[in-house]
Amino acid sequence: MIPNVLTVAGSDSGGGAGIQADLKTMLALGVHGMSVITAVTAQNSLGVQGAWELPVEAVRAQYRSVLDDIGVQAVKTGMLASAELVETVAELIGGTDVPAVIDPVGVSKHGDSLLAASALDSVRTKLLPVATVATPNLDEVAQLTGVHVEAEDDLRRAAAAVLAYGPRWVVVKGGHLAGDAVDLLTDGSEEHWLRAPRHDNRHTHGTGCTLASAIASHLAKGLSVPDAVAAAKEYVTGAIAAGFTLGGGIGPVDHGWALTRGTTAL
Numbered sequence: 035m036i037p038n039v040l041t042v043a044g045s046d047s048g049g050g051a052g053i054q055a056d057l058k059t060m061l062a063l064g065v066h067g068m069s070v071i072t073a074v075t076a077q078n079s080l081g082v083q084g085a086w087e088l089p090v091e092a093v094r095a096q097y098r099s100v101l102d103d104i105g106v107q108a109v110k111t112g113m114l115a116s117a118e119l120v121e122t123v124a125e126l127i128g129g130t131d132v133p134a135v136i137d138p139v140g141v142s143k144h145g146d147s148l149l150a151a152s153a154l155d156s157v158r159t160k161l162l163p164v165a166t167v168a169t170p171n172l173d174e175v176a177q178l179t180g181v182h183v184e185a186e187d188d189l190r191r192a193a194a195a196v197l198a199y200g201p202r203w204v205v206v207k208g209g210h211l212a213g214d215a216v217d218l219l220t221d222g223s224e225e226h227w228l229r230a231p232r233h234d235n236r237h238t239h240g241t242g243c244t245l246a247s248a249i250a251s252h253l254a255k256g257l258s259v260p261d262a263v264a265a266a267k268e269y270v271t272g273a274i275a276a277g278f279t280l281g282g283g284i285g286p287v288d289h290g291w292a293l294t295r296g297t298t299a300l
């Protein structure tokens with residue numbers, strides 16, 4: 035039996051981020067991917083042209099359909115759009131006894147908002163506390179905690195500020211810094227620095243979604259948090275290296291890089 039992993043996130047019509055990135059990652063990593071769609075975006079390589087939230091009842095119903103019959107071994111969240119949806123999803127995940135990877139998606143790579151400003155407080159007080167692993171990027175750390183990371187040395191302070199809201203672990207993604215792509219994973223006592231060479235590739239649409247889904251997939255297979263994050267980092271680094279041009283703007287990573295090369299992506 036392969037493990038089941040559920041993503042609760044928004045749809046990206048361009049196929050590079052959101053639900054589409056999550057399900058491709060899950061396929062590549064050998065788990066069965068399932069989805070609860072929270073919002074639909076009209077999106078391409080140039081930006082987000084429109085976004086529509088689903089009603090709370092539709093989100094609850096999708097979640098219940100999956101949980102009541104199929105069951106899950108890990109859950110991952112992405113774009114949640116509004117305070118109402120953030121609180122609904124936090125409550126649903128709080129009642130589900132499996133690892134939860136929370137990617138507190140705030141803004142797209144093009145600077146389009148994917149979360150209402152009025153939802154930030156619900157992310158801090160309701161969603162982060164139910165996270166096994168939270169995976170903010172530097173903009174999300176700044177929005178949620180007020181800590182501005184300018185250099186690698188600031189990552190520790192950023193991680194502590196996120197952990198204060200209650201996730202068991204945090205990965206602060208240093209992807210937007212210059213130099214190596216360095217992320218810090220910590221639970222407040224253990225520290226794991228994840229370092230990969232920066233690929234000079236502008237096709238990074240969906241990197242955050244991909245990393246979080248890969249962590250959830252590996253947790254569902256029974257890996258520890260440090261092992262799951264290390265394996266996920268390896269997968270996303272390979273996917274970025276193989277990122278490709280699509281449309282006129284920021285293209286996607288290649289989720290199938292390990293499959294098409296005939297290797298096993300752990």
Ligand SMILES: Nc1ncnc2c1ncn2[C@@H]1O[C@H](COP(=O)(O)OP(=O)(O)O)[C@@H](O)[C@H]1O
Pocket residue numbers: 170171172207208209210215216217230231232233234235238240241242243245267270271274
């Ligand atoms: N150009 C790059 N080369 C290699 N790794 C990268 C690059 N850009 C981002 N990463 C890595 O991709 C993952 C996602 O990070 P990031 O792009 O910061 O997230 P987000 O998509 O949420 O903004 C992190 O592990 C980060 O270090």
Ligand SMILES: Cc1ncc(COP(=O)(O)O)c(N)n1
Pocket residue numbers: 043044045046051052053075077112113139141142143148238239240241242243244
């Ligand atoms: C529906 C949706 N969800 C999430 C993202 C963030 O993408 P990224 O991983 O590039 O930060 C996005 N652009 N669209």
